[in-house]
Amino acid sequence: MYFVTGTDTDSGKTLISSALLYLAQGNKCGFKPIASGCELTPDGLRNADAQALMAQSNMGLSYQQVNPIAFEPAIAPHIAAQHTARVLDAKEVVAHLLSTPMLTADFALIEGAGGWRLPLGHNQYLSDSVKQLDAYVQHNHAERIGVILVVGMKLGCLNHALLTLQAIEADGLHLVGWVANQVDANMSEIAANLASLQQMMTAPYLGYVPYLSQPSAERAATYLALDAISL
Template identity: 60%
Template sequence: MTFFVTGTDTDCGKTLISSALLTAANGETVGFKPIASGCEQTDKGLRNSDALALMAASSIKLPYEDINPFAFEAAIAPHIAAAEKGVQLAPKRIEALLKMSEYVGADFCLIEGAGGWRLPLGEGHFLSEVVQSMNLPVILVVGMKLGCLNHALLTAEAIKADGLNLVGWVANQVDPDMANQEENLAALKEMMSAPCLGYVPYLTNPTAEHAASHLELSVLL
């Protein structure tokens, strides 16, 4: 199965949760990060910490360029970074690159988005168009902080409006001092139509293994 992982916003913990999902899954696993900005220049070329984390959590080992085909050094919106480099983030090109996931023999495959659901690609296109074209089931990471109820519900509505299936969501505590955390989590569980795959508390030393211990994937498989 292949899933697309999106989030309520930037820095909601998509990579931690994606890595945890890969760690918790059975069989052969692989995670992709098709677009990433904020990469570091290394002797092997541009490298993104999120993509490297997905590679570390995947049992199937692929070349970095297959995992993260569009890498940009500037930590800015990817479509702006791409325009500055003269790169076109065409949905069909991204889809063609991602279809390799069908041929690597993965039992559990994740494609992690960038930013939130409606990530611009430029020229009026959005990354969500690729998810639509591939008809991928979606997993939503909810960054637990003030405003998360609105962000989560609006994102879920947008996914549904795009004709896609939100198969599950994960509550990831990004603000350790969030007021009324338990009440907010209870409200989300009541209002979200998709099942909750787990609540990951604020981790001072976050690891994929620790986060994975808080997840339940049985509803996905």
């Protein structure tokens, strides 16, 4: 069971999450508990990231199970929640995930929103949900929630990656792997930056996905090593 976070918004969490689901075997499912930037459709609000995860899942989950908290504006979720007088709560996110067949899956993946410290408001963060879920599965199933970090390769990513790693470890979570995903097509010194990350990051390296002009789960998957994840 894995939680995918990123060094920032638009680091490529959905692309990498979809690629990991594509590579996974057996019963697999992906979740996007909180999403903003959704489209209003006849069936309700729909988020492209959540739909991408559903396309690589095979457990027949409903959209509501995959993305229970959806906002139309492409803004920070806690601000979008304020506009609709909704209160975001870390425990609510955990309760929803546990109400799904997630625990019965061979491979379950939860994609975060934004970075590790995504605010929910009222001094809560999405990372609190991950901590609570990790505590639950440890106590009841003797397992852990493994965190996977997607490093959006652009200027400043070294600092973002190291600070995120420190925050994850300070929260008592286990970073089981990281992916370098090139989001800036013109980033200078890609090889040198990647080498620096490989030297400084303490978690297993799952691969480098170059800038893809036509990204897809299948293409990104060719650059990843799912079996390198270390629980």
